[in-house]
Amino acid sequence: MEAIRLLLAFATYMRMTLYQMDVKSAFLNGIINEEVYVEQPPGFENEKAATHVFKLNKVLYGLKQAPRAWYDKLSSFLIENDFVRGKVDSTLFRKEFKSDYIIVQIYVDDIIFGATNEQLCKEFSSMMQEEFEMSMMGELKFFLSLQILQTDNGIKIHQTKYTKELLKRFKMDDAKEMKTPMHPSSALTLDEDSPSIDQTQYRGIIGSLLYLTVSRPNIMFSVCVCARYQAAPKQSHMNAVKKILKYLKGTMNCGLWYPKDTSPTLVGFSDSDFAGCKMDRKSTSGSCHIFGECLVTWHSKKQACVALSTAEVEYVAAGSYCAQTIWLKQQLQDFGLKLDHIPLRCDNTSAINITKNPIMHSRTKHIEVRHHFIRDHVEKGDCDIEFIETENQLADIFTKPLPKERFYKLRTNLGILCEDNLS
Structure with a gap:
């Protein structure tokens, strides 16, 4: 999904129109390169050789080799026609023709493509259909x-239809609306005194909500917090989940807005709370990346260890951001866009100083080696750490429940629109 959102953001920058093609019986196009035998299927039995099996020359639906065989067939065909496969995303293909080019993104049997010249799209469509x-x-x-x-x-991206079906499935389509997905004073715990509930239903709601975060980053934090209690959910946890559903009821048309005529820049925001979890005192990291004015990636995750200071939690969060930045940088190179010194905006000056100081001293010697990944890439010039005031920190929405005014402000600044014209 991150690759798809990045493609949509790049299309707005290049003012490209994206098209879609669907392959009929995609897996039946693949040629199998291994010896695979199947039992005689019903209706194709040979009475003279009832104990024999069939050897496959081509793949069938249900074989684990089928997706790989189809991809090999399709990628070989595109490469033969002068397409270049992406170095990071092997399902991305690009072909240049003089000053124009076409980009193709594959997802199993769905193909998304767009070009700087509409004629290239027509030629590609005809070539594939032949x-x-x-x-x-x-x-x-x-x-x-x-x-x-x-x-x-x-481009507007939303899941209005999916949201309506979700609310109807869990009988929340007539529920009272909520202004925010989680109250600022909410603090979920194991709550062993609360009555137990149906685990299957709770996990079903969480799974559905997690998929909704593909276009609704404003519920990312609250859904991830509720997802921590899937092993033994209680009534208090279900009440928190229902508040999220009530918030969705009032913001059904909410989605992402990718404006055109944006600049080809990539900016990241990294933030963390401190000891936000009341049970194990671990912190929650949050980050997001904006291409031009288009929000393309985001995440909210509880850190693996307890930190000793706010500087440490911010430093660990920035390290996680850096890995995502490198992937985005390489992905944009496959689009033909080279970026260096990508800014990371952090609201903790001590964490920024740690990234620029290669000396291991007493305050940082206990931090795991993998978190120092960011230092190397700061020295190489892949990313630059910049200071930003807390009130302008966009990643704050992924680390803690916020008051209504602050929540609305960050939601708007991230390009998440909740308007009727988004339908």
């Missing part, structure tokens, strides 16, 4: 439950 049995679905509008609306001003 080789495979495919259907042209026109402009990209619906992909993996994502509703995508391409306009002259930008």
Whole structure:
């Protein structure tokens, strides 16, 4: 999903229109390179050789080799036609033609593509339909439950239909609306005195909400907090989950807005609370990346160890951000865009100084080696650590429950619109 969002953001920057094609019986196109035998299927039995089995020449649906065989067939065909495969994302292909180029993103049997010249899209569509049995679905509008609306001003990404189905499935479509997904004073614990509830239903709601975070980063923190109690959920945990559903009821049309005519820049925000978990006193890290004005990646995760200071938790959070930055940088190189000195904005000056100081001293000697990954890339110039005031820290929404005014402000600044015209 991160690769798809990055492609959509890049398309807005290049003012490209994205199209979609669907492969009919995709797996039946693959040629199998291994010896695989199957029992005689019903209706194809040979009475003279009832104990024999069939040897497959091509793949069938249900074989674990089927996806790999189909990908090998498709990628070989594209490479033969002068497409270049991405070095990071092997499902991304790019072909240049004089000053124009076309980008192709593959997801199993769905193909998304766009070009700086519409003629290249027409030629690609004709080429694929001649080789495979495919259907042209026109402009990209619906992909993996994502509703995508391409306009002259930008791209809107939302999951309104999925949200309505989710609320109806869990009988919350008539619930009272909430202004925020979690109250600022909320603090979930194991709550062993609270009555137990149906684990299957609780896990089903959590799984559905986690998929909704693909286009709704504003519920990311609250969903991740509730997901920590799936092993033994209690009534208090279910009440917290229902508050999220009530918030969704009032913001059903909420989604991401990717405006056009943005600059080809990548900016990251990294933040962390301190000992936010009331049980084990571990902190929660949050980060996000914005390409131009398009929010493309985000995450909220509880740290693995207890930290001794706010500087340490911010430093660990920045290290996690750096790994994601390197991936985004390499992914953009496959698009033909080279970026260096990508800024990371952090609101803790001590953490910033640790990233720039290669000396191991008493305050940092206990920090695990893997968290010092960021130092190396700061020295190489891959990213730069910058200071930002806490009130302008956009990643704050991924680390703690916020008051309504602060929550609305960050939601708007991240490009998350909750308006009726987003339908």
